[in-house]
Every structure is written in structure tokens, then in C-alpha cells.
Amino acid sequence: MTAETNTEAPKKPAPADQESFLSVFTRNLWASNNVLITTLSIVLAVIIGAVLIVVSDADVLAKFVYFTARPSDALNASWTLISEAYADLLKGAFGDPAVFQAWFDGTATWQEAFAPLSETLTYAAPLVFTGLSVALAFRGGLFNIGAQGQAVLGCVVAGAAGFTFGLPIVLNLVVALLAGVIGGALWGFIPGLLKARTGAHEVITTIMLNYTAALFLSWLVIQKGVQAPGRTDAISKSVAESAQLPSPGGILRVHLGILIAVLVTAGVAWLLKRSAFGFEIRAVGANPHAAQTAGISVGRTYVLLMAVAGGLAGLGGATQVLGTAYALTPAVAGNIGFDGLLVALLGRNRPWGTFFAALLFGALRAGGNRIQSYAGISLELVTVLQALIVIFIAAPALVKAIFRLRAARVTGAGTSLAKG
């Protein structure tokens, strides 16, 4: 493999003009680039997922017992199962053609037709923020495992602001969102400061702060004044309607959060590429010693960076509580912080990459709900599918080896990822 790439790389430029456009195109298409590797990772995960779907279904598996006697039974059953499962995944994530047809015929409403897409965006919105949080910190050379804790604190503060202040419309929402950002930023600031001042490793401190945040939340929701009146279980008062993110309502759960996510992604992209602080982040991330020598205060960058990353994750938590949950419970943040890690990895720590990775994860979650409900395939399988995609992306060499991709001349992704 390696020998082959070494000999091929220098040869490439010379015969280019003699080749047909098509062969150049296919060769470049098949050279290892991020888009191709990501796509192939998804393909591989889907194939392995298909095997797992078959293996996990007792009825279909039973047909394999007499495979040699009548293979058609096993193959047909497997094909039906797999195709239905993946069809449900797509229908659950993007929409069911049958419902669209019914909408055109007038037997279904447009809300029903767009409900799956709305689910995808609903699940994706908080993941964009937590993903950006991890990605941004990573560009500065910090591994922010604490997105979960920061998101939880974002939930707590945003939720508390949402049911406490009772401000007029619009203002209430803005205040609650900002409160979420501040909560998360505080939870990011602490490990940043510890790192800058004492050298305490951010991985350890953020993990510990995850526990602290989670336990704080489960303590807080059963306190008087926070717990919903008349309830003895762990649920807080509901966020005031004026502090909820606007949503079409009904079966469409999608809310303003996804639009904010687009804006924030653009903002982070600008921050990284165009601003002085973004330059400092990248310089410190590339080589802290060199950055120090060049006159950048590494400690200050770490503290600021972690606070900003925390604020992003906090905003993710805020969208969760103001957009879908409307009340605090011990599990209100779900797994958005840890999923954010995967999203950032999948998006190669680039802002827009992270955004689309979050959309993919949202689609998988929304489709996963439908797979589980309609095809009766366990939700864990969808989680495994997500995990497989990430494993293949985290190990580009594996995908390259499996598909025998040529090495591209310039590789951008491998370098930044290999450092974790």
C-alpha cells in the first residue's frame, strides 16, 4: 500500500493532459479526500449495520438455518428486513413519500408531510452548538470533554431564567438564551482557568465538572421554588411561554434554535478564519510554544477559548430546554454534550462540517425513532450505526485500506485529527 502511493504521487502531474477528462475525474474522485472518506465511512457503517439488523432479528436468522436447502427464504427475508429498516430511517428523517402524496391528494396536512424533517432539525439544533463547542476548543488544542456539563449548566441557567423573570415577550427569550450562554461559559471558564494557571489537564477537570453539573441539576430540580408545584417527582416549573423558542407548534417541533444554529455556525467560522482571536486560537492549537514566543498569551487564550466553547455548549443546553423540553428534569440535556464530541469529530472540527454532521446525527435520531417504532428494531442499533460511522471517520487509514484509495497530494484532515 505505502509503496504504491509513494511511486504514484510524483508520477501524477505528468500524464494529466494525455488522459481523458473522465479518467482524471474518476482518479481524483477516488483519491482520498474528506468528502469521499466521510461518504465511504457512512457506506461501510450502513453495510455493517445491515448485517447487525439481520443478526438481531430472530425470525430472519432462523431462516439461515436451512440456507443451503432453500437460500431464497433467508435472502428474501433479509432483504425485506434491511430495505424496510433503511427505508424507515430515511422516511423518519426526511419524509414519507406516501404522506407527501396524501398531502397532494388533500388527505394529509402539510404539517404531517414535513414532520419528519422537523424532527431531524429539532434533534440537530442542540448538537450544532455542542459540536461547535468541542470543535472550537479542539482548534485551540484543547479537548473539551465538558460540553455535556456546560450544556447541563446552560439548561439550568436558561431554564431558571425562563421561569423566574417573567419579562415581556422577545426580551424574556433573549435573556434566557443569554443566561444559558453565561451558565455554559462559566462552566467552561473554570477548567480554562485551571489549565492556564495550574496546568491541570482540561480532560480531567471537564469530566469532573460534567458530574458536578449533572448532580447539581438533579439536586436543584427537587428544591422548593424550582420544583413544579403539585409534583413530587423531579421536574421543575415550566419555562414561561414568552421565553420559549418560537415554533410552528403541533406536530412540528422544529423551533427557532436551528436558525440560531446557522447564524452561530457562520459566526464561529468567521471567528476562526477572520478574527484576531481566531488566529490566536489556531496559533496556540498548532504550537503553543511557538505561539508564546510570537507574543501570544497562551494562558489567556486558553481561558477565553474555554469560556467561549462553554458558552456555545451552554447555548445548546438552552435551546434544548427553551425549544423542546420546556422544563428542567435530571435528564433534560440527554446526551447532547457527548454526542457533540462525535459531531465535531465527524465534522472534522470545521464549523460548517460540524453543522452538517449535526444534521446527519439529527437525521439518524429522527429516523432511528421511526425504525424502532415501525420496524421494531432496537434504538441501540441506531446508536451503533452512529458509532460505526464515527469509528471509520476517526480511522481514515482503515477506510483507505479497505477501498484502496490513493493518497491525495494535500491532506488537511489527518493532521488536525491525529493530535487528540
Next chain:
Amino acid sequence: MRPVRGKRIVAILAAGGLTLAAAACGEAPAETPAASGSTAAAAAYKACMVTDTGGIDDKSFNASAWAGLQAAQKEATNVDPKYVASSSEADYEPGLRNYVSQNCNFILAVGGLMGTATTKIAKESTKSQFGIVDSGSESPNVYPMQFATQQAAFLAGYLAAGYTKTGKVGTYGGLKIAPVTIFMDGFADGVAHYNTVKGKKVEVLGWNKAAQNGSFAENFGDQNKGKSITQTLVSQGADVIMPVAGGTGLGTAQVAKDSGGKVSVIWVDQDGCTSAAQYCDVFLSTVVKNIEEAVKEAVVKGAKGETLSATPGYVGNLENNGVSLAEFHSFDSKVDAALKGELTTLKADIIAGKVKVESASAPK
């Protein structure tokens, strides 16, 4: 490199093929038209359940509710049960909605935290019949199933107080949530009742009803945590312990087993001698909360076409056997007859309302 790899692949394929062939040489069954499916489908009563975030294998209410659906299928064969597990609270609404769009006849939500989502979807889809375990109902098409668990736990407290040799009994919970603390409230009250009746001073460790505060494992599956909490309680002198913590409680059973008969355990939810049979010889009794039966009855009723009315819904209590104190099993000979008699009377008194058992977490 290539040829070697090629051979290796061939070898692997050959070996795999042989094993597959060996495993797959069974007889094909005769072709039968899928008649069973179509007849059942004709009048199928689709009972669809959405678990809360505990998942289907929580050894607690989700598992019990699912067992209830399966039991219903045995009783009424047209019942077609299925479930989805929620991995986060954001999954409740889509889970319920997906079942509405699949035209499920009975959509069961499990756990009080699903209350808000269930009410919301029930109001949107007024034609669907819903059910919810461990929560009240605010919508006419939601059939609530609640349990006056404190009544059975009261008996358990009385039993523990009568059985203890050290004069101290203990309890702890998995999480400080209503379905857990209701057991602890009843237990503490049962002990207090014993003290008033007998003029004794049996102490309860691990739960203070007035302050609503006590020991919690913060976990429903960590046996080691259960062990360490239990050891603390035992070292403080408790010899009867009631863990209300699902799988965490197995740690307590282990400590009891290691104690060589000094410590005994009162189990919860499902009879310990069935749900954790390996520890049957340390279970003094079990505070049974019969979710399985309640769900089964509701579904069977629904499948027969009877209406499930939201008010009053179902409240399991000692009278209708929705909650109960299980048999003593291996402790049958060790619990003296007088105590057994008193428990029977007490049960009758609670049913008659002569003895009131209250809990902040009780269904209203």
C-alpha cells in the same frame, strides 16, 4: 503482497463457507401460507408502549409494564404488543406520535415524567386511546394507572419492626423521586405505627419522612453502591433492610447473604423470589407493586372493546391487590404467628380506612 492477501481472503472465505454450510444444512420447513398472521391481523388490538429513559430492561416499571403487555397477549390472542425505548426525554413525543400514526389501539406511556408529553399528544389525537403508568391524567383519553404503594410498604414497615432483633431497620432509595420515596414513606409509617401500638422504639435508618430526606444510591443498577450503603446501615445496627433501588438492591441481598442470616431484606416491585430468585433465602418479604397485572387488565379490557375511562382510572391498593405484601417464602417459619395475625388485621384496617396511610407522593 497482493497474491498472499488474495490467498488469505480465499482461505477465509472457504473456512467461513464451510462453517456456514455446516451450520446451514438444516431442513427447509414446508411452505405454509402465512394464515396465522392474517387472521390475527383482522381484529388485531395493537398495544404499543413507549418506555421512559430507563429502557425496557430496567427491572422496574418499564419491564413490568412490558411484561403486562405480553401477559395480555396470552390472555387475549388478538393483542399485538410492541414497544419503543426512549433514549432521552426528547424522544417521548416522537415515540408517542409514531404510534398514533401507526393507529395503535392502546398507547401506553410509562412513568410520571412522561405525563406532560402524553397529555399533549392525547389532546392532539383525541381519537387514540392512551394509558399511563405512575401518573395522573388530565385528558379523557388517557387511562391512568397509579398505585397506593404506601399501603403495602406500611405493612412491610410493621413487619420489619416486629421482626427486627436489634431494634433498628433500614431503607434507602435509588433516586429521590416519588415512585421511590412513596415506599420509604409507607415503610417509616409502618414502623411508627408498630411503635405506637406496642410502645416500642424501633428506629428507621435511611429515611426521615417528616424531612423527606434520606440515603440514596443515585443509581438503579450499581450493586457495589448498594453493598456499601447497606454495610453502613448494618454497621449502624439495622438488621432488616428495604432497598428501593432496582438492581442496586441486589448489593443489599448479597450483604444479607454474607451475613449468615443476621440481616434480612425486604424486596420491592416484584416478588423477590421470582425476580431475584438466587437471593430468595434472604428475602423476608416483598412490597409488590403489581404494574404487570394493572397493564394486563387494561389491555385485555381494551381488546374486548370495553372503554377505559380516565376517571377514576386505576388505583392499585391493598383492596384490589394492585399492591400487596408478598409471601414470606423461606421466612414463613421464622415470622411468628402473632405478627402474621396482626398484619392480616392491619391490612383489613387499612382497606376499611381505620388506619390511614399517607404519603406526599401518593396518587391523588
